[in-house]
């Protein structure tokens with residue numbers, strides 16, 4: 115088999131710390147487990163690169179990234195101690211911009227953020243059924259509220275008007291919603307294989323083994339709400355085996371807290387998905403273990419981008435306390451995704467995932483960046 | 499003192515049920531407690547009115563409502579059993595439209611949704627500190643994501659493009675944020691009187707006794723994010739006694755779950771506020787007790803609109819199980835607001851609020867619409 119090429123993008127803040135653990139694990143998988151994989155560590159995008167070159171990444175960054183099969187990003191965002199007037203300071207708008215540039219530039223139109231409760235993580239919800247939380251939020255990643263159109267008229271005056279145009283197209287909506295139904299089927303099949311079926315009851319009493327829940331704010335934002343509704347209905351007709359459900363984004367936030375175990379696949383716009391994925395991640399035990407995948411399911415040749423859902427956490431950077439597991443779970447997603455082209459990666463993805471899960475569920479789950487790294491490496495048969 | 503005029507707008511679904519309890523309580527306050535108040539019950543806005551007249555409310559509705567001092571709304575939204583093909587069915591876009599029409603038409607630009615944990619309500623969060631939750635989310639109510647501008651191009655085709663324009667003005671932003679700081683001061687003074695001070699620590703270690711947290715998504719929606727940031731900084735300079743804080747909306751959703759007791763006043767745009775108020779309400783014990791106020795603080799002659807945060811709940815309408823407390827807490831807010839013009843209402847507001855709170859905290863808080871009504875009425879000295 116040909117080697118696959120991965121780029122590691124450590125980024126800012128805790129990014130390099132958690133990426134060091136991911137790199138060590140990757141080495142073990144390559145050398146110890148004979149994974150047909152090459153990797154390179156790139157010094158950009160990063161605030162440090164900006165200090166030296168006046169930009170977060172080189173002009174030909176997208177072109178160069180297209181040469182890889184998959185990308186693993188640590189975190190972005192102005193690092194360094196807060197409130198230090200001497201440090202090199204970038205606005206969020208500059209330091210985080212590459213996230214949106216990469217997602218849009220590589221046309222990674224679907225962002226998948228699985229949220230599953232793992233014993234050993236923080237249980238924020240009092241109801242013990244919250245341990246059954248196992249949902250996949252699929253977020254639109256290419257347009258909508260983050261289309262970036264708009265501006266400021268009379269900026270800086272007392273007459274300023276700021277506008278932001280939300281743009282939703284049929285094409286992007288259709289592929290997103292269809293992908294959600296496909297993933298719902300795939301998850302059901304996986305649950306079947308693992309003999310842990312779930313049941314969703316339809317209003318007429320019939321049942322299905324998977325569900326897709328559509329999120330909108332149709333009652334206050336009807337223009338795109340109507341488009342989403344129409345496309346959802348159209349696409350759902352092709353998947354009679356999947357239960358469908360609608361929630362308004364405000365009610366969804368509430369129901370995530372009240373009964374998160376009722377959700378399966380959730381499909382949402384860019385902004386709604388942004389909020390609901392953070393919420394789902396924390397309800398599932400915190401951002402320390404929440405991975406994410408940015409994919410182009412319609413063009414598997416585009417390199418996919420995997421990243422922890424957390425940010426660069428400048429307040430804890432450099433202290434060795436950042437949890438590397440969200441990055442390791444993201445690496446597992448990456449291997450799983452490569453597994454769609456090359457069966458050997460499947461095993462590695464599953465092995466890594468099981469190792470992480472078992473460690474979390476252990477009597478004394480490790481804490482501290484390196485301690486977690488040593489533990490996972492030990493289980494995989496490598497060294498940190 | 500002159501009598502004040504209130505309009506009761508029962509609306510749809512569980513609205514009339516919970517309003518019946520509020521009306522009984524209001525009668526007790528008027529007759530038993532000599533509150534200088536008149537009220538009328540209006541049959542609109544309502545789906546039932548729509549069936550008879552082809553519209554949710556009369557054309558001169560806004561004009562007639564301006565003749566009252568305050569409005570209490572039950573709930574809106576197409577009622578009746580779900581899945582009943584024979585019933586009169588309205589889309590959310592039609593049946594809920596009066597909510598936005600009233601808020602915008604009466605220029606009620608600030609929506610206040612206090613969230614406080616009351617013993618006796620559901621405790622969704624495992625951390626016992628969540629019992630200290632006591633925040634006020636102030637939501638922009640007049641523009642932003644709900645400006646209603648946009649449209650559908652090539653609607654219904656595979657080339658459809660839907661747009662929704664978010665519009666933010668300096669004027670609306672400034673008055674909103676200034677109001678938030680004023681409310682933070684008023685809440686601090688109230689806490690001082692009640693001898694339950696709170697402390698918020700600034701980055702330099704200094705402390706303040708109140709806080710305002712600004713919500714934006716500045717890193718992905720910079721146009722209005724910048725406007726909000728600038729205005730927040732400008733206004734905050736006038737309130738050196740109040741601590742300030744920023745959160746991105748996604749991080750805020752997360753932190754509401756992780757440490758809701760850290761928030762005091764939270765100020766957010768129309769959509770962000772919509773989501774965060776539902777989230778805060780559920781974390782504080784559920785929508786059954788969450789009140790809200792729609793106000794025009796710059797023109798106290800505009801009638802304010804008070805409503806429970808919950809909707810019309812068609813699935814439980816007609817069963818006598820709806821919790822009337824969110825409406826009663828809204829009535830308490832209404833009386834408190836009238837108290838700004840007429841001192842006698844203060845006492846009534848406080849009395850009603852304390853009665854509701856004491857009943858919730860009791861050994862066996864009542865459940866069922868009428869049972870709760872009977873209990874509260876008993877405590878106030880009236881009958882249902």
Ligand SMILES: CC(C)[C@H](C(=O)O)[C@@H](O)C(=O)O
Pocket residue numbers: 333334364594597598772
């Ligand atoms: C019904 C809907 C338009 C409304 C809103 O979003 O304002 C509701 O969710 C609310 O929060 O009062």
Ligand SMILES: CC(C)[C@H](C(=O)O)[C@@H](O)C(=O)O
Pocket residue numbers: 210213214388717718748
């Ligand atoms: C940093 C920001 C632009 C980004 C987003 O909103 O997409 C982040 O919140 C995320 O969810 O990955």
